[in-house]
Amino acid sequence: MSLRYGLLGLLAEGPASGYDLARRFEAVLGAVWPAQQPKIYAELNRLAAEGLIEIDSEGPRRRKAYRITDEGLAAVRGWLTSGEVDHTLRIQSVLRSAFFWLMEPDELRAHLERERAHFAREAEWYRQYAAAKDRGDFGDSPQTRSLRVAAEAGHRLYQALADWADWTLDTRE
Amino acid sequence: MSLRYGLLGLLAEGPASGYDLARRFEAVLGAVWPAQQPKIYAELNRLAAEGLIEIDSEGPRRRKAYRITDEGLAAVRGWLTSGEVDHTLRIQSVLRSAFFWLMEPDELRAHLERERAHFAREAEWYRQYAAAKDRGDFGDSPQTRSLRVAAEAGHRLYQALADWADWTLDTRE
DNA sequence: GAGCGCATGTAAAGGGTTACATGATTCT
DNA sequence: AGAATCATGTAACCCTTTACATGCGCTC
Numbered sequence: 481m482s483l484r485y486g487l488l489g490l491l492a493e494g495p496a497s498g499y500d501l502a503r504r505f506e507a508v509l510g511a512v513w514p515a516q517q518p519k520i521y522a523e524l525n526r527l528a529a530e531g532l533i534e535i536d537s538e539g540p541r542r543r544k545a546y547r548i549t550d551e552g553l554a555a556v557r558g559w560l561t562s563g564e565v566d567h568t569l570r571i572q573s574v575l576r577s578a579f580f581w582l583m584e585p586d587e588l589r590a591h592l593e594r595e596r597a598h599f600a601r602e603a604e605w606y607r608q609y610a611a612a613k614d615r616g617d618f619g620d621s622p623q624t625r626s627l628r629v630a631a632e633a634g635h636r637l638y639q640a641l642a643d644w645a646d647w648t649l650d651t652r653e
Numbered sequence: 654m655s656l657r658y659g660l661l662g663l664l665a666e667g668p669a670s671g672y673d674l675a676r677r678f679e680a681v682l683g684a685v686w687p688a689q690q691p692k693i694y695a696e697l698n699r700l701a702a703e704g705l706i707e708i709d710s711e712g713p714r715r716r717k718a719y720r721i722t723d724e725g726l727a728a729v730r731g732w733l734t735s736g737e738v739d740h741t742l743r744i745q746s747v748l749r750s751a752f753f754w755l756m757e758p759d760e761l762r763a764h765l766e767r768e769r770a771h772f773a774r775e776a777e778w779y780r781q782y783a784a785a786k787d788r789g790d791f792g793d794s795p796q797t798r799s800l801r802v803a804a805e806a807g808h809r810l811y812q813a814l815a816d817w818a819d820w821t822l823d824t825r826e
Numbered sequence: 827g828a829g830c831g832c833a834t835g836t837a838a839a840g841g842g843t844t845a846c847a848t849g850a851t852t853c854t
Numbered sequence: 855a856g857a858a859t860c861a862t863g864t865a866a867c868c869c870t871t872t873a874c875a876t877g878c879g880c881t882c
Contacts, residue, residue: 481868481869482745482748483869483870485752486748486751486752489751489752489755492752492755497832497833497834498833498834498835499832499833499834502833508751509748509751511742512742512743512744512747512748513743513744513745513747513748514741514743514870514871515870516870516871516872517833517834517835518834518835518836518837518870518871518872519869519870519871521833521834521835522835525835539833540832540833540878540879541832541833541834541877541878541879542832542833542834542835542877542878543832543833543834544833544834553755556752556755557755557756560749560752560753560755560756560760560764561756561757561760561764565745565746565749565767565768565771566745567745567746567771568687568743568745569684569685569743569744569810570685570686570687570741570742570743571685571686571742571806571810572655572686572738572739572740572741573738573740573806574685574686574803574806574807574810575655575659575682575685575686575803576733576738577799577802577803577806578659578662578681578682578799578800578802578803579658579659579662579665579729579733579799580733580799580802581794581795581796581798581799582662582665582726582729582730582733583730583733583734584734587733587734591733591734594738595738598738598740621754622754623754625754626750626751626752626753626754627751629750629751629753629821629824630747630748630750630751632817632820632821633744633746633747633750633814633817634747636813636814636816636817637742637744637747637810637813637814637817639813640809640810640812640813641806641809641810643809644805644806644809644810647805648802648805651802654840654841656841656842670860670861670862671861671862671863672860672861672862675861687842687843688842689842689843689844690861690862690863691842691843691844691862691863691864691865692841692842692843694861694862694863695863698863712861713850713851713852713860713861714849714850714851714860714861714862715849715850715860715861715862715863716860716861716862717861717862
């Protein structure tokens with residue numbers, strides 16, 4: 481159900497096509513909420529059928545840009561305020577860690593080093609993004625301020641995971 | 654595919670029934686990898702059909718305890734070492750944050766305070782678990798040492814999320 | 827006119843959740 | 855005797871991913 485509101489939320493910033501939304505989802509939210517194109521197109525059709533969005537304009541190559549309706553805006557707002565937050569996490573790296581005892585020490589060290597490098601790279605990406613925002617590179621709209629908050633989460637989460645990998649390497653001396 | 658290896662990993666510690674595994678999954682890994690009973694029973698049947706596990710004993714109330722086979726052990730090990738790590742995250746709380754600009758300031762503050770409290774509670778749970786392990790409450794097997802590592806991840810992740818909520822509250826003065 | 831990127835989808839399969847069903851055993 | 859807990863599952867649904875199909879428009 482979250483993709484639905486993610487799309488409505490992005491459309492609240494202004495009209496966009498499925499293709500636009502797919503790329504923005506990937507770029508901005510891909511790390512915390514993956515969304516494939518087929519799912520997006522299907523969901524847009526459902527949202528249009530329910531009147532939460534409507535066609536704003538049609539362009540070349542069958543392009544359809546959607547606009548959010550008042551009903552749609554009310555729906556996202558309702559989700560944000562009254563909706564239950566789903567706190568489910570699903571992190572394969574952590575699941576794996578419960579079974580580290582099955583790995584050879586050498587393989588484990590190599591694995592942890594790859595993991596640390598990956599998480600550090602992601603953390604750095606979000607740090608850069610946050611720094612660019614703080615420099616004013618993206619202007620200062622309410623929307624970009626919210627993305628700054630999301631980027632802070634990305635930075636902190638990946639940094640925590642990188643530090644965790646490091647800590648784990650250290651504790652196996 | 655991860656549930657499969659999670660079950661094999663737990664069975665590598667010793668025989669257990671579906672019911673046992675469901676509770677252990679919930680207790681130990683529930684926060685980083687949720688698993689419902691129906692899925693577990695279905696997967697166990699599939700694993701048994703493929704010869705990765707076999708029935709160890711049958712008990713009262715149709716209870717079937719499974720034992721991992723050599724093939725099964727090789728399968729988990731293969732997954733741990735040669736398997737690709739899926740780094741997908743899916744965190745609704747962070748997704749929501751991209752749309753904070755759609756919320757009323759009062760509602761947002763209330764929301765963030767609930768979130769912070771929730772994350773802090775989880776972080777504390779993992780901190781306690783880690784402390785108990787470090788005191789030696791769970792002995793010192795390789796298995797419990799790995800769980801200690803997983804708990805450290807839980808602690809760090811939830812702490813990062815709690816700090817993030819706090820930071821967000823602060824930055825909106 | 828060849829190739830790339832834009833743009834929208836369909837089909838099929840996989841993975842996961844929820845609700846419900848069923849019965850046995852133990853506890854009070 | 856009644857309630858709680860143990861124990862396993864089925865059915866239906868929902869969500870997500872992967873692979874594939876199709877065609878338009880722009881650029882070299």
